[in-house]
Amino acid sequence: MEEEKINIYFLIIVLGALLIFFVLFLLGKIFSTIEYIYATRTNKPLFIHFYWPLRKLTPDQKQFISKRFSFYRQLNPRKQLFFDHRVSGFLKHKTFEGRSGFVITPEVELYVAATAVMLTFGMRRYKLPILQKILIYPEIYRSTITKQDHKGEFNPLLKTMVLSWKDFLLGFEHRSDNVNLGIHEFIHVIQINSYKESSISGDIFIDASKEIINKLKTDSYRNYVLHSKFFRNYAFTNEFEFIAVLVEHFIESPQHLKQEFPDLYIKIREMLNYRMNH
Structure with missing residues (x-):
């Protein structure tokens, strides 16, 4: 008798779990359909920012970003918190390595991450999983792939971006020449990622x-x-x-x-x- 009760309870639990899974699956399909219709009419996602818990940056990190990105300064305080969360999340999922004696500092990582977040801030997904590693040289380097001198490149097979730090900085120092290495290379990452990751x-x-x-x-x-x-x-x-x-x-x-x-x-x-x- 006791064994029959246990079997009945187990069956109820299994059926309950299947029902919950089915309901969540159905809700997901309904949401996807609604968002598809919405995106078809508006050319934007139904929503972009929803985070829990919200990661924060230190005051020094926020000041660093604010000083270098006018985009960040134009955001209201609430949107700046979303930006901070994304920078923290981006850094958590990427590794940085210096080459030819270049030393990776927290400021270097922050500058690169904020560039990526600026470009993806209007997108719901921002972590760009097609990119895992960022290699940084002090200046123009000889590519091991093309055997030519490069300022930057992205290799989707290795999930690696390579940058010349000198040229990365020049891109932000000369803000009206329409040449920005960081923006250029991250757009290539977004291009490939958009084809690889369904969103x-x-x-x-x-x-x-x-x-x-x-x-x-x-x-x-x-x-x-x-x-x-x-x-x-x-x-x-x-x-x-x-x-x-x-x-x-x-x-x-x-x-x-x-x-x-x-x-x-x-x-x-x-x-x-x-x-x-x-």
């Missing part, structure tokens, strides 16, 4: 990218862009490079891009969901 933000990023590239494939529009001399020649190396250079312009001189190419400006803003009222 609503990744889908929006890919769709907007395709619209830009398809537009560029039109002879009349491509000639218009080429003759404008607005973008440096490197932008026309391939489709990936064009998007990366375009984002550099969007971040560093948004009003100039908006004035010259309002259609591209709108697509990049849509691609990154880059709105100050995230």
Whole structure:
């Protein structure tokens, strides 16, 4: 009799667990459908920020970021807390290594992480799992892959980004030349990650990218862009490079891009969901 009771209780527990799993699965499907419809109409996720518990940065870390990122300074205090949480989360999932005598400091890690978070702040997923390791050289280095001198590169097979620290800093010191190594390389990471990791933000990023590239494939529009001399020649190396250079312009001189190419400006803003009222 006692054994029968135990079996009945066990069966109830199993059925209850299956019911909970089914309900959660059904709710997930319903949410995905609602968000898909919402994203189709608005070109943005249904929500972006929801964290528990909320990780915090120290006052010194916050001051470091605020001094170097105007994006951060324009966020309200609540959004700055979200930014802080993402920086902390990003750093928790990445490893940094110095090369050719370069010493990795907390400030170096913070600068790189804040760059990534700035670019993904309009996306729900921000940890970029396609990237695990960041190697930093003091200056231009000889790539072990291409056997050529590089300022930066991203290897998705090794899940590794490589940066010249001198050129990384120059990208932020000259804020209106539309050349920023950190932004450029992280856009490549986001590009690959969007294809590898299924997410609503990744889908929006890919769709907007395709619209830009398809537009560029039109002879009349491509000639218009080429003759404008607005973008440096490197932008026309391939489709990936064009998007990366375009984002550099969007971040560093948004009003100039908006004035010259309002259609591209709108697509990049849509691609990154880059709105100050995230």
